[in-house]
Amino acid sequence: MAHSCGHTNTHDLSSRSADQRAGYARWLAARQCTNCWRADHQADAASTAEWLAAKxxxxxxxxxxxxxxxxxxxxxxxxxxxxxxxxTRHQLVNRAYTALVTEGFPVKSSVLSESASDSVSSSGVTSRGRLQPASVAACPPHLPPRV
Ligand SMILES: [Zn+2]
Structure with a gap:
């Protein structure tokens, strides 16, 4: 059995029924042999660990x-x-800053006051990218607005 890596291995196809053997043989031939696959796989794992450590x-x-x-x-x-x-602290603060200040907090227009909705778009992002007082009052968003 010749593999895609160029190596030849002997495979026991006797466990497969006769009508499955041809398909299984094609599938095997399209693959690397076990040794090559293992070597590649370990190289991948090593480079992933290296990349992760650098990150x-x-x-x-x-x-x-x-x-x-x-x-x-x-x-x-x-x-x-x-x-x-x-x-983690750094990431949390960065993400919070991005969400609240850079992107603006998504606020439903129903909780915005009339005056605030003039300066805040429906997505909560303002033209200047600043957090509006109405957005602060609506935060956290899972709490119902005060009556
Ligand atoms: Zn091989």
Whole structure:
């Protein structure tokens, strides 16, 4: 049996019924042999781990720089999760900032006052990209507006 990688392997097709063997043989031939597949797979896993480590390091550096810039208090906790905590804090604040300030908070027009709806589009995004007071009052959105 010749595989797509050029290697030849012997496969026992006796467990397959006669009418399935041809299809199974075609399927096998389109694939790498077991050794090549395993080698490729391990290389992938190794490069993924390497990529992840590099990404983590970059995030860690960004989080540390951010914490220093904004004078964030040092985190306390078990040593092994401190790095994770610092990255997560940075990501949370970044995402919150993006959602609330850069993109604007999505606010249903029904909870906006008449005057606010003039300056806030239906999506809650304003032309200046700033959070409007009406949007703040409507936050958090899962709570019903005060009567
Ligand atoms: Zn091979």
């Amino acid at each position: 983590r390091a970059a995030e860690q550096a960004a989080a540390a720089a951010w914490a220093t810039q904004f004078d964030m208090p040092p985190l306390e906790g078990p040593e092994r999760i401190l790095d994770w905590g610092e990255r």
